Amino acid sequence: MNDENLWCLKENGYQAGLHKHYEGLFTQGNGYMHVRGSFEEGCSDAPQDEEYLRFPDNVTLEKPRHPKSKQGTFIPGIVGQHPLLKEEIINLPYVLGLEFRLAGETLDMDRCRISGYRRWLDLRDGSLQRSFIWETAEGMQLQCTYSRYISMADTHLCIQRVQVAVLAGEGRLEVKTTLRADVRTNGMNHFARIVPSAETVGSLSLETLTEEGNQIFMLSALEVSEVMNWQADNTRTTAALRGECSLQTGDRLTVSKLTAVTTDRDMEEGTVRSRACTQLSRARDLGWEQLYNRHADSWKSKWQEADIRIKGDDMAQLSVRASLYHLIRSNREQDARVAICAKGYAGEAYFGRYFWDTEINLLPFFLHTNPQAARNLLLFRYNTLDGARRNARNYGYRGARYAWESSLSGEEQCANWQYADHEIHITADIVYALCHYVRATGDNEFLERYGIDILVETARYWCDRVDWNREGVGELLGVMGPDEYLPFTRNNAFTNRMVKFSLEQTVACMDNLEGGNPDGYAAAAERLDIRPGERELFRHTAEKLRLPYDSQTEIVPQSDDFASYADVDFASLWTDRSRPFGHFISQERNYRSKALKQADVLELMLLFPQEFTREQLKAAYAYYEPITTHDSSLSAAVHGIVASWLNQKEAAADFLQRVMAIDLSLEKKGAAEGIHIANCGGLWQLIVYGFAGLTSAMWSETLQLQPRLPEGWEELSFRIAWRGERYRITVNPGAYEVHKLKGGNAIAGTAI
Amino acid sequence: MNDENLWCLKENGYQAGLHKHYEGLFTQGNGYMHVRGSFEEGCSDAPQDEEYLRFPDNVTLEKPRHPKSKQGTFIPGIVGQHPLLKEEIINLPYVLGLEFRLAGETLDMDRCRISGYRRWLDLRDGSLQRSFIWETAEGMQLQCTYSRYISMADTHLCIQRVQVAVLAGEGRLEVKTTLRADVRTNGMNHFARIVPSAETVGSLSLETLTEEGNQIFMLSALEVSEVMNWQADNTRTTAALRGECSLQTGDRLTVSKLTAVTTDRDMEEGTVRSRACTQLSRARDLGWEQLYNRHADSWKSKWQEADIRIKGDDMAQLSVRASLYHLIRSNREQDARVAICAKGYAGEAYFGRYFWDTEINLLPFFLHTNPQAARNLLLFRYNTLDGARRNARNYGYRGARYAWESSLSGEEQCANWQYADHEIHITADIVYALCHYVRATGDNEFLERYGIDILVETARYWCDRVDWNREGVGELLGVMGPDEYLPFTRNNAFTNRMVKFSLEQTVACMDNLEGGNPDGYAAAAERLDIRPGERELFRHTAEKLRLPYDSQTEIVPQSDDFASYADVDFASLWTDRSRPFGHFISQERNYRSKALKQADVLELMLLFPQEFTREQLKAAYAYYEPITTHDSSLSAAVHGIVASWLNQKEAAADFLQRVMAIDLSLEKKGAAEGIHIANCGGLWQLIVYGFAGLTSAMWSETLQLQPRLPEGWEELSFRIAWRGERYRITVNPGAYEVHKLKGGNAIAGTAI
Known part of the structure; x- marks a missing residue:
């Protein structure tokens, strides 16, 4: 070829x-x-x-x-x-x-x-x-x-x-x-x-x-x-x-x-x-x-920084380049007044707005190929903090609440209230991305100068948003997690974990700044009007926030009330799998059924891999995959990564096909309304986190790989920016090589 | 005066x-x-x-x-x-x-x-x-x-x-x-x-x-x-x-x-x-x-049939007549192509549509003052059964699903999906009203000619709408009860009881018709394409449908998940009680809080009084009244009746004032957008069911009273049509008289 x-x-x-x-x-x-x-x-x-x-x-x-x-x-x-x-x-x-x-x-x-x-x-x-x-x-x-x-x-x-x-x-x-x-x-x-x-x-x-x-x-x-x-x-x-x-x-x-x-x-x-x-x-x-x-x-x-080379799978090669092309094209460097919209500025259907995709689906690609672009994306969130403050105030809360669909100014634009009101994880997703950026780049100055404002203001919102039950446990009620087919759940596992993380990071940042840079902390405390006891409230809320888990089945329930939703007979309802499941069920029924639009608990496990055993991951995949419709384009890549981690190669390959088809399929005319830019980032993650098995920079200081190449892939190679250094990674069946660029040392290992 | x-x-x-x-x-x-x-x-x-x-x-x-x-x-x-x-x-x-x-x-x-x-x-x-x-x-x-x-x-x-x-x-x-x-x-x-x-x-x-x-x-x-x-x-x-x-x-x-x-x-x-x-x-x-x-x-x-005379309370006298005036005016006799819209055709704000108010709030007044008008209101529902069938089909169900906001043709018009999709009790409310009409008038011919179609078709819908949990219990998930501030609850006590009643009545009607009029049943069975086993399914679903009850506290929970909602600190939030509570809380927060818009369990107890002990009624009133905001105009009358039944005279009098104020208050400009016609019906019910203590014709063949006049009322008198007869009722403190008109006998009793 x-x-x-x-x-x-x-x-x-x-x-x-x-x-x-x-x-x-x-x-x-x-x-x-x-x-x-x-x-x-x-x-x-x-x-x-x-x-x-x-x-x-x-x-x-x-x-x-x-x-x-x-x-x-x-x-x-x-x-x-x-x-x-x-x-x-x-x-x-x-x-x-x-x-x-x-x-x-x-x-x-x-x-x-x-x-x-x-x-x-x-x-x-x-x-x-x-x-x-x-x-x-x-x-x-x-x-x-x-x-x-x-x-x-x-x-x-x-x-x-x-x-x-x-x-x-x-x-x-x-x-x-x-x-x-x-x-x-x-x-x-x-x-x-x-x-x-x-x-x-x-x-x-x-x-x-x-x-x-x-x-x-x-x-x-x-x-x-x-x-x-x-x-x-x-x-x-x-x-x-x-x-x-x-x-x-x-x-x-x-x-x-x-x-x-x-x-x-x-x-x-x-x-x-x-x-x-x-x-x-x-x-x-x-x-x-x-x-x-x-x-x-x-x-x-x-392309030198971003390209991923795949030998042995020309379709995947072209497809990943199509995704990388749109990611590169969509990014506006040096202008943090805008970010990357959900359709990659390739269509008007989604109004050019900014969603959680930016932080969770796109950021890793930019973190590791163009850290400056990643910084800009986070700076956009800092620049729109006032809009997030207005959102919080509009809902009757203190602090800052990021918009589910952000305008240029950060104000909520989503016209469907169930998302705008209830899909609150976006606010924690931004903090997760902020921390991910700082850990992947070591740019602590960003955290101290901009990040702390986001951390403290969002922590204030969370403390107002949490309800305390009569046992003194913090709860998040009326929550839509990433799975948008269950909008009003109790303690969504993903959301609660992200919020806990967000509060923990806020406390840690305040602790570290006060210890390491007392003047910087004093300035922040004045700027943000930090009151006595606030940090303790953040710490307490983080500690007492409920994390749903069923120790008997080892399943992380999507939410505390997940078991109470109705089982769905997919076979009788979903008669044409080429169309979304949502076309075959009324929203009313969907909203009370165990039919997931997209990955939710699996997304949680992807973001906090170190907190779950392989058995828990396996159990979650076995439980959720059959009831997930993938009606969202954000779902397939996450499933592909988890399947890859579980060494379920056939399933991983199948999800790779789905991911590639999302924009490229002629049958579905996938790109008609624009590019599914989150899925482009998802494809990068599937290859880098899934097939190359890179451990997220959030959880590892050193660059670690655990490759599991799909059948037929002869070689996979790409560059990675990692804490200020750049590496070339080459994975072959059974072996991989990490080559530090500009005078770096090559390290090698054996794939499983 | x-x-x-x-x-x-x-x-x-x-x-x-x-x-x-x-x-x-x-x-x-x-x-x-x-x-x-x-x-x-x-x-x-x-x-x-x-x-x-x-x-x-x-x-x-x-x-x-x-x-x-x-x-x-x-x-x-x-x-x-x-x-x-x-x-x-x-x-x-x-x-x-x-x-x-x-x-x-x-x-x-x-x-x-x-x-x-x-x-x-x-x-x-x-x-x-x-x-x-x-x-x-x-x-x-x-x-x-x-x-x-x-x-x-x-x-x-x-x-x-x-x-x-x-x-x-x-x-x-x-x-x-x-x-x-x-x-x-x-x-x-x-x-x-x-x-x-x-x-x-x-x-x-x-x-x-x-x-x-x-x-x-x-x-x-x-x-x-x-x-x-x-x-x-x-x-x-x-x-x-x-x-x-x-x-x-x-x-x-x-x-x-x-x-x-x-x-x-x-x-x-x-x-x-x-x-x-x-x-x-x-x-x-x-x-x-x-x-x-x-x-x-x-x-x-x-006026001869409808008037209520109150001696000793001129304000109440004028107020009840204002309500009766609008009820009389709104009713179009002899034309069952229309019913009575929620604003009594006195404003465009509610679009002239038909809600559950017709059956639950208005019907009793017409039943007992103008049975022909009551019949027409039910005939309107029969005439719109095809629209209800289309609604069911649109949601993916068999049978008939009445619209939360009905058009002339019966099709759903509500533009806010949370009501349209989830406030499903309307379909059972219509059956309740149908049965109420038949029992109050003895018009069995209506039941056999029209009612059975409504019964069977709505029963089919319910059987599709019920989810079966793993213990074989029927559940209604994702339900908004009368309380519109909790839209997505599990097993709303009101709704489930109404649905169970509806299914039971369907089975009873089929049994009775088959036994009493085999030809009539055969015709209905053919017309409705009644399949073998359908009646058994209705019976089984009625039997197995869950009715929430907490035997420990003797409280009927509003829904199975009611306890999991957040407590509300009304004192800090609701700083101006002259305005609706809903103005002081975001919808997002409201939807996860124990702040009721209106009577829900109390409405249930009003419709099924014989099923609850005085202790249960008392416990429900004590529990729900303090957390009910009465943001709905349908709430005060129900609370007034229950307070009256519990002999809480001060509270009952207070609710009477609220009921009267809803359209008449100059401060609130109550009638600006039209007449709260349901509240007009509610005032009639408060006086007749509450103060005169009439036992509903649904549950008593004979006319029974248990009067509890408000302080200062010297005499209350009104006419009642009851199973084909007409009576004049006169209540004085400590005594009452029932006089059968046109050659009827007077019966007398002592009020408590």
């Missing part, structure tokens, strides 16, 4: 029914901006400006709109308000517009006679290519080749090039390039003002003001290999230039479009317009080749 | 802040149509056509719109669709419009100089009177006197009359009469077409087509004592006639407006227009006096 097959996601032949899936899968971006993999010319029967009122619903089970195509242009941080769904990332004007028309026939993948259609996303440099032959009704044949990328080095730039080679016939080709603001986000118009402009020298601009007051400026410069006689063809919402040229057999037309995108939220100085102009002129000075080289070099250096 | 004080609800002096309350309290109607007690001229600063999107919310805690005035014109059965809130009764065009203008000054209660303002609703005939003196800026003084009623005899007619007497000054008075369709329902426009028309002979009409396709036709005829030279002054949405006349000191102008309202849902033949014309011409033939006499006679005969 050649290298391309291990690096390129391919679409061979166009199928309208799969288009939306590929739009998501082929999303390009650089952290600053993201554009779904739509066609430059769009789809003529899929308008992007349909207005409707999307209602709050269960996003897992909701039937999405836009069956065929939904374009997407997202800049993290540019958001608007939806009357029902609250804050949502705005789907911005479409930058890619480039349309062809020949003798009255508009190029359209569905309506025209197209042959030899191929499209592929090259994961190495994130470039998207498309080629096909267009045979017009009048018999003219054109070979069309598209290429585009969003620069990883010059993050405001979007670069496109199209080549049209005439294979047969002659005619006048009309070219129309656009910047289009006829775009709605979940049916809403967020644009208050649109100013399109087109200069016949070959330049387009679109200035957009959102209802929230943000400015977005798009400036395109066109280069064509033929004289086009550009004519402005603007509408109220679209900047457009239209031109045409005569072509005949053997002719070759190249159209290049270079677009700079700026907003008033950018951290650079100057107006949006002046910065876009500067970007564009600098790009033109650099020239196309150097522009590309800077971009490709940037990707290369990212 | 004179008779008027015992029969008239009065407003002395106008206060803008109380206007909306009086609009609700002074609602007039006749079952066919209902009009809120708004001013004929409206309020100039309270437009009725504000458009907005009302969101699903907790109606108890929601902050209502329209602080000052919301007109309301409702015809049960004329409904529209709201995009978020589903089916809602449409607020129809305003029929009452009558405006005055004098020398550029428009009459407005807020903006003009008004003195001697009085308004009163005469409960005897449901007529609303208003009088005041209007002193214009130019110094003219006019004594204005308004009177109006909606005919109880000729139900399509609305009759208005205004007299203007000039006390001082002279000028030209402009009179404008209107039919206005610039009306929105909860912010929505439901009118697809509006055709206003005005004839200068003094006639107005407004034809309205709703988006659902219903036609509403309003036709007004005007009579004036002066020549007015009417001019049409229509707008797109309003039919209007404008005229004027000169007036001077001593002059007296009378304007009469007689309006016929018809719809395409009426059961009479002919077009809406032809029927309105017929109604109107017949009314004019009858003349104003005879028209009024027919109306007044109709009210008189209703």
Whole structure:
């Protein structure tokens, strides 16, 4: 198999029914901006400006709109308000517009006679290519080749090039390039003002003001290999230039479009317009080749740290790279005003919000490949601490309560109250991630400067949130754990353990800081208004908080009341396993049944592996796996890791397949609404924690491995950043090697 | 105290802040149509056509719109669709419009100089009177006197009359009469077409087509004592006639407006227009006096059956009559396509839907004062059985599941899933009411013809809804009982007992019918496709369904998991008892706390009094009363009855005050959003079941009383229909008398 097959996601032949899936899968971006993999010319029967009122619903089970195509242009941080769904990332004007028309026939993948259609996303440099032959009704044949990328080095730039080679016939080709603001986000118009402009020298601009007051400026410069006689063809919402040229057999037309995108939220100085102009002129000075080289070099250096190499399983190789690609793309370095949204900025379905996925599913990847990015993700939570304080106050509590679905400011955005109100573990998940970061990097300064505020404020919330029963035991009632199919449980094992950990870490941090840096502690105590007795309250609550466990069966019950839920006869209910179980049962029934949406106790055991014996892990897996529906994309990877730890190789391999299918499956059109970015992080964890058997940096100072490669894998290798050092790890069946980079020593061991 | 004080609800002096309350309290109607007690001229600063999107919310805690005035014109059965809130009764065009203008000054209660303002609703005939003196800026003084009623005899007619007497000054008075369709329902426009028309002979009409396709036709005829030279002054949405006349000191102008309202849902033949014309011409033939006499006679005969007389407590006397007035007004006789909505058709806040209140709170009053009306209410449930079947199917169950908030067709309309999904007792409540009706009336034919379908179909649903635990005990999990502050409980004592009763009654009905009327049973079995073994399943489920009880404490727990909820420190949380507790606690916390919204176990004991000892009742009252917030208007009456049964006279009197305050309190503006019609029924029950101590017809074949009059009550008397007979009951302190009407014998006893 050649290298391309291990690096390129391919679409061979166009199928309208799969288009939306590929739009998501082929999303390009650089952290600053993201554009779904739509066609430059769009789809003529899929308008992007349909207005409707999307209602709050269960996003897992909701039937999405836009069956065929939904374009997407997202800049993290540019958001608007939806009357029902609250804050949502705005789907911005479409930058890619480039349309062809020949003798009255508009190029359209569905309506025209197209042959030899191929499209592929090259994961190495994130470039998207498309080629096909267009045979017009009048018999003219054109070979069309598209290429585009969003620069990883010059993050405001979007670069496109199209080549049209005439294979047969002659005619006048009309070219129309656009910047289009006829775009709605979940049916809403967020644009208050649109100013399109087109200069016949070959330049387009679109200035957009959102209802929230943000400015977005798009400036395109066109280069064509033929004289086009550009004519402005603007509408109220679209900047457009239209031109045409005569072509005949053997002719070759190249159209290049270079677009700079700026907003008033950018951290650079100057107006949006002046910065876009500067970007564009600098790009033109650099020239196309150097522009590309800077971009490709940037990707290369990212891949050097992040890549995972698998020999012996090409599908897994390509799949893991697809996941890593989207993880790398989604991360915005150096800007902790935003984090990574649940759909990896590849769709509007989840509103561009931040969930617990960030801390639990994504963070480990960044911790060990790009610690600076991990730091930024935690800094985002520090930056939104005031929002979390407001959330706590809104619920009547002291301290800080992180939002189940966080806005930019940290305030709760989830429109479904059962999640917003009851899925409280997010607040402890953030503390877990904070501690994980500190332990994996040794960045104690972060803990002392920022972390302690998060620790103390969330500890205050927990002390208010705990109920004390008549035996003096602390309880968390009315809790939805990670398993979202049981929303109102008593003492969810996962949540209670995480909260206990969170309180313990708060006390330890206060103890350590006071002992090691009394001035630092005094400053924190003043800043946070720490009262006498607070630390004792945290300690007491941590000590007395109940941890559900059934010593008789050795099962950790998902919650204290878990046994009282109804058994489910899956065989009779779930008649089509290709669809989520949730489609076959009413929410009412689901909420009282032992049918788990996703891993819950297993997730607990993954995060606290040292606290459970192999027997307990085995018992939990045997008990919970058969009643888990995996309706959540967060479930399969966790199960895969546990199966791997239990050396259940067949099950682990099966979960690996499920994990890979979540975004890649054509049958499920997995990426249609965006990328399941948590699952991308989950795949990294399945390979690193599961197959390579890395002990979490939370629980081990030294890098420890216990590899269990899937059948057929000949070699697995990747890099790991570990407490300030970098290592290359190579695992082969029966053996592994850890090579410290930059003068490090190789250590070796034997896999089980 | 004179008779008027015992029969008239009065407003002395106008206060803008109380206007909306009086609009609700002074609602007039006749079952066919209902009009809120708004001013004929409206309020100039309270437009009725504000458009907005009302969101699903907790109606108890929601902050209502329209602080000052919301007109309301409702015809049960004329409904529209709201995009978020589903089916809602449409607020129809305003029929009452009558405006005055004098020398550029428009009459407005807020903006003009008004003195001697009085308004009163005469409960005897449901007529609303208003009088005041209007002193214009130019110094003219006019004594204005308004009177109006909606005919109880000729139900399509609305009759208005205004007299203007000039006390001082002279000028030209402009009179404008209107039919206005610039009306929105909860912010929505439901009118697809509006055709206003005005004839200068003094006639107005407004034809309205709703988006659902219903036609509403309003036709007004005007009579004036002066020549007015009417001019049409229509707008797109309003039919209007404008005229004027000169007036001077001593002059007296009378304007009469007689309006016929018809719809395409009426059961009479002919077009809406032809029927309105017929109604109107017949009314004019009858003349104003005879028209009024027919109306007044109709009210008189209703009062004869329904009135409760209290000597020694004038406030209670007036208050109970206000409740009885709204109960009588809300009931539409002879039309079982509709029932009585939760706000007694006196406001749009609850969308005109049907809740469990009908069966549990209203039915007893109708059973014993107007059995035909009770029958109609049950027939409505029979008529909507298909909707209930669809509800069951939507949730994945067999049989029929009545809607928590029923549409006209019986389908679920509740936009808040926790109620719709989990407050399932409604389905059993309907069966309880059905049995109550049959026992109180002896109408077995109803049971055999209609009731059995309800019984069998709901029994099927229950058998699917029950979960079986590993000990073979039937359980109802994930249940919200009457107490809506604990939505997801295990085995709610009220619900489980009601379901068990429902299943038992189904089996008994099948047994009896098969034994007594084999042909009837065979027909039902075929119609309902009763399978072999089904009856055994019903019987088995009834037998094995768990009934929570704690034999140690003798407390009936509200649910099996009740003890596991958190105790609430009410003193620290509920700092202002004049506002609902729900305003002081987040829903999240409320849902895990022992803070009851309303009676739950006490309601159970009220419905099954023979199953609980006095000690158990006492223990339940002592346990639950202190933790019940009475945030629901359904709670106080139940508590009052139980307090009365326990001879806790002070508490009973206190609950009587609360019950009376619910609609009448000026402080709480109780009636602003409509009448708490369930509480009206509750007041009847408090007096009849509580103070008179009537044993429910469900549990006694003979009429039994155990009176316990409140302090100061010298005499309580009322009529009771009982198994086909009618009785007059008179209770005095220490004695009571039951007098059988129409040749019945008096029986006497001694009160405790």
